[in-house]
Amino acid sequence: VQLQASGGGSVQAGGSLRLSCAASGGAFSSYRMGWFRQAPGKEREFVAAISWGGASTYYADSVKGRFTISRVNAKNTVYLQMNSLKPEDTAVYYCAAVSKNRPLIRATAGFDYWGQGTLVTVSS
Numbered sequence: 001v002q003l004q005a006s007g008g009g010s011v012q013a014g015g016s017l018r019l020s021c022a023a024s025g026g027a028f029s030s031y032r033m034g035w036f037r038q039a040p041g042k043e044r045e046f047v048a049a050i051s052w053g054g055a056s057t058y059y060a061d062s063v064k065g066r067f068t069i070s071r072v073n074a075k076n077t078v079y080l081q082m083n084s085l086k087p088e089d090t091a092v093y094y095c096a097a098v099s100k101n102r103p104l105i106r107a108t109a110g111f112d113y114w115g116q117g118t119l120v121t122v123s124s
Contacts, residue, residue: 001026001113005095008118011085015122019080021095021115029053032100033071033078034111037091037120044094044108048080052100060106063089085122092117 007019019035034049048069049058057069068081078095096111104110 001028001031001097003095003097003113003115005093005115005118008093008120010121010123013086013122013124015085016081016083017085017120019082019093019095019118019120021078021080023076023078023097026097028076029073030100031097031113032102032104033069034096034098035069035078035080036094036096036108036111037089038094038117039088039091042091046106046108047093049104049106050078058104058106082120085120087122087124090120090122092119 001023002025003023005021029052035047036044037047038044046060050069050071054071066084071078094117095115097113098111
């Protein structure tokens with residue numbers, strides 16, 4: 001499966017952005033989808049994940065209550081709605097996919113397919 005992330009940009013603290021990730025080349029509904037981010041000089045970290053049907057969602061503690069992951073299988077797209085953004089949310093955001101049959105691992109090792117990343121910059 002190929003993944004294409006979009007929607008990044010620059011926003012002031014307290015603002016909102018919605019990221020999108022379009023998938024192609026595979027049966028989208030057979031994948032668990034996730035979002036990760038990587039800030040300058042830091043390792044890539046888990047942000048959120050969503051089950052193949054959208055019934056289950058998972059979040060990092062740092063974004064819980066501010067970010068919402070969702071998916072529309074008919075559009076082969078997963079979204080990350082980011083509200084109340086903080087400067088520490090500044091990073092390159094990546095979408096990722098893994099077979100729904102794999103156990104959930106909230107780390108890069110738990111996902112097999114990656115998009116190219118989209119930059120989010122939050123200014124204070």
